[in-house]
Amino acid sequence: MTSSDPGTADYVVVGGGTAGCVLARRLLERTDGTVLLLEAGGDPDGIDTVSAPHRWVENIGAAHDWGYTYAPTGHVAGRTLFLSRGKVLGGSGSTNALVWVRGHRADYDGWAAAGARGWDHASVLPHFRDCEDWEDGASEQRGAGGPVRIERPRDLHPVAAALVEAGVSYGMPYLDDVNVPEPCGVGPINTDASGGVRTSTWTGHLRPVLGHERLTVVTGARATRLVITGGRCTGVEYLRDGAPATVSAGREVVLAAGAIDSPKLLLLSGVGPAEHLRAVGVDPVLDLPGVGRNLQEHPILGGVCFAAREALPPPNNNLEGTTAFWRSDPSLAVPDLQFVAVQIPYVSPEVAARFPVPENAFVIAPGLMTVASRGFLGLTGPDGGLHVQPNMLAEQADVDALVSSVEIALDLAAQPAFAKLVERRTAPGEDTSRAALVDFVRQAAMPYFHPVGTCAMGVHDGAVVDPDLRVRGVDGLRVADASVMPTITSANTNAPTAMIAERAAALIAAG
Numbered sequence: 001m002t003s004s005d006p007g008t009a010d011y012v013v014v015g016g017g018t019a020g021c022v023l024a025r026r027l028l029e030r031t032d033g034t035v036l037l038l039e040a041g042g043d044p045d046g047i048d049t050v051s052a053p054h055r056w057v058e059n060i061g062a063a064h065d066w067g068y069t070y071a072p073t074g075h076v077a078g079r080t081l082f083l084s085r086g087k088v089l090g091g092s093g094s095t096n097a098l099v100w101v102r103g104h105r106a107d108y109d110g111w112a113a114a115g116a117r118g119w120d121h122a123s124v125l126p127h128f129r130d131c132e133d134w135e136d137g138a139s140e141q142r143g144a145g146g147p148v149r150i151e152r153p154r155d156l157h158p159v160a161a162a163l164v165e166a167g168v169s170y171g172m173p174y175l176d177d178v179n180v181p182e183p184c185g186v187g188p189i190n191t192d193a194s195g196g197v198r199t200s201t202w203t204g205h206l207r208p209v210l211g212h213e214r215l216t217v218v219t220g221a222r223a224t225r226l227v228i229t230g231g232r233c234t235g236v237e238y239l240r241d242g243a244p245a246t247v248s249a250g251r252e253v254v255l256a257a258g259a260i261d262s263p264k265l266l267l268l269s270g271v272g273p274a275e276h277l278r279a280v281g282v283d284p285v286l287d288l289p290g291v292g293r294n295l296q297e298h299p300i301l302g303g304v305c306f307a308a309r310e311a312l313p314p315p316n317n318n319l320e321g322t323t324a325f326w327r328s329d330p331s332l333a334v335p336d337l338q339f340v341a342v343q344i345p346y347v348s349p350e351v352a353a354r355f356p357v358p359e360n361a362f363v364i365a366p367g368l369m370t371v372a373s374r375g376f377l378g379l380t381g382p383d384g385g386l387h388v389q390p391n392m393l394a395e396q397a398d399v400d401a402l403v404s405s406v407e408i409a410l411d412l413a414a415q416p417a418f419a420k421l422v423e424r425r426t427a428p429g430e431d432t433s434r435a436a437l438v439d440f441v442r443q444a445a446m447p448y449f450h451p452v453g454t455c456a457m458g459v460h461d462g463a464v465v466d467p468d469l470r471v472r473g474v475d476g477l478r479v480a481d482a483s484v485m486p487t488i489t490s491a492n493t494n495a496p497t498a499m500i501a502e503r504a505a506a507l508i509a510a511g
């Protein structure tokens with residue numbers, strides 16, 4: 001996979017993940033420039049846990065995972081939470097749970113209303129459509145013939161089918177397609193998989209153009225610093241097999257290293273809160289206070305767990321197959337909760353220690369998709385040590401919504417479709433008082449692995465990039481990945497990140 005670095009390119013893209021693969025492909029198509037992609041990881045082809053949808057959890061903590069952690073707080077019972085990030089071409093899009101959902105119209109209209117001009121739902125819709133090859137074909141909302149094949153899971157597992165049946169009998173509308181502009185209800189999930197094999201921006205966007213005469217992909221190459229001279233970013237320093245190298249960019253450098261590593265690179269290059277940089281021994285180049293701030297993450301509860309009455313069939317699809325979007329409070333304008341029924345006992349280590357987990361078990365796992373809590377990340381020194389603090393559950397509103405989510409999960413479990421599968425509930429325990437459920441939520445909350453917002457787009461003082469994704473105060477440098485989301489989408493973050501990269505390429509091509 002590694003090609004040799006010519007030392008210069010018109011566009012240097014840092015990070016070959018969900019966004020980076022889109023960017024490389026679209027820059028080739030939309031411009032006449034040369035493109036060089038630097039990726040710290042390697043080629044995912046041949047890694048079974050990447051290609052087989054039902055094995056995705058085995059990617060967590062594997063050799064192709066960066067293995068970050070979220071620092072502990074009392075809000076999550078003092079626990080250090082593992083933060084998985086794919087370190088491989090396709091990035092976290094090669095290792096994730098394959099859920100392909102866009103979120104709610106209000107997410108994007110909210111971005112635009114807060115100053116991100118051009119990112120309202122109507123404006124981003126064409127980029128979502130461009131990206132996908134939806135099994136039902138093209139419509140006003142959906143795209144066909146795009147690089148990433150999207151399908152509903154086939155042969156629903158009994159646990160997945162029960163979520164739909166239980167949701168409908170509970171009162172949720174049936175959603176045949178969860179990617180409508182205002183999803184609220186229960187139905188089959190959309191996954192980036194086809195014929196039992198993962199699809200991704202790696203398989204759909206980048207892999208087909210390997211060998212293009214204007215493309216160089218350098219794997220095993222970890223960017224360490226941006227070269228910034230006279231207010232302009234002119235290149236990137238990186239390490240390849242331990243050897244230092246520099247590539248210069250004739251037109252632009254585009255950061256697509258994800259919501260942890262893009263801000264990290266800016267900080268290491270002296271772009272960030274000047275006071276923080278001085279404190280950790282990095283000379284400030286530009287005082288940009290928002291870098292690393294505004295970190296947002298979805299908590300998922302692992303989980304409301306049940307011993308199954310009869311032996312469950314082996315897990316299939318993405319271990320989920322179906323999903324529900326629902327409100328913790330009926331007065332909310334937008335659903336703030338997502339429920340999945342996971343075909344294995346996906347529980348936090350602390351829940352497992354407290355409530356022994358039977359082998360033949362499954363969970364209903366609620367996730368909070370509209371979060372009030374905000375975190376941050378910063379360097380611990382000039383060599384790149386990181387402190388990442390999402391402040392998960394710091395805001396009472398988040399705890400309250402998750403307590404409601406457990407109550408809704410228990411109501412779903414009481415519906416006939418689940419009742420016939422369940423022998424007994426194993427977690428939470430008998431005590432379902434509010435105090436007991438708050439305690440359970442703090443022990444069960446795990447990251448959904450959806451960090452965003454650390455290089456937020458906008459026009460306010462805390463914004464890192466402007467609505468054209470240009471780093472404010474540095475020429476020749478943009479960020480185009482999950483880190484630019486001003487607020488987290490009310491659903492999983494992969495499809496929105498691919499959309500961001502599709503739009504970024506259009507903006508770059510427009511000059």
Ligand SMILES: Cc1cc2nc3c(=O)[nH]c(=O)nc-3n(C[C@H](O)[C@H](O)[C@H](O)COP(=O)(O)OP(=O)(O)OC[C@H]3O[C@@H](n4cnc5c(N)ncnc54)[C@H](O)[C@@H]3O)c2cc1C
Binds near residue numbers: 016090448492
């Ligand atoms: C286990 C897991 C499950 C998830 N499940 C889902 C899901 O089901 N649905 C969903 O929508 N979202 C899911 N997500 C989140 C989703 O995958 C991410 O939001 C999305 O991939 C973010 O895209 P990105 O391009 O910003 O970052 P990434 O895809 O993480 O890409 C960043 C890339 O940059 C590379 N990189 C980082 N630093 C450097 C450096 N210094 N030099 C060179 N390269 C570098 C990385 O190796 C990586 O390839 C999950 C994530 C994980 C980890």
